[in-house]
Amino acid sequence: MKIEGNxxxxxxxxxxxxxxxxxxxAPDMEVSEGYDGEFYNGDGWRDEEESLTKAELVExxxxxxxxxxxxxxxxxxITTLSKIHPSGS
Numbered sequence: 001m002k003i004e005g006n007x008x009x010x011x012x013x014x015x016x017x018x019x020x021x022x023x024x025x026a027p028d029m030e031v032s033e034g035y036d037g038e039f040y041n042g043d044g045w046r047d048e049e050e051s052l053t054k055a056e057l058v059e060x061x062x063x064x065x066x067x068x069x070x071x072x073x074x075x076x077x078i079t080t081l082s083k084i085h086p087s088g089s
Contacts, residue, residue, distance in 0.1 A: 001063045008033075010056050023064060031060070 001010050003021040010016075019034025026032065052060070 001059045008060070010052070010059055012053070012056060014050070014052065014056060016052070023060070025064065 001008065003009070003018065003023075006017055006019055006021060008016040008018050008021075008023065017033060017037075019037060022034050024032040
């Protein structure tokens, strides 16, 4: 899976629009795209789009987990660097 521009491209070739390449997950497990667009909630997919398969949902979850792990790693390295080189010194 990858994100190119405003589209999520799954390994199956299926695509989903995601404004700005943004994918969100709400506490109620609603998946959204962009800053205000829902494309999955607990009740299912928006009617105008073909449903993603269970494998595609897992692919999306794995991709987002990897993104958050990269984010965490970046934050940890920034914290480590700020301890080594505090601002103002």
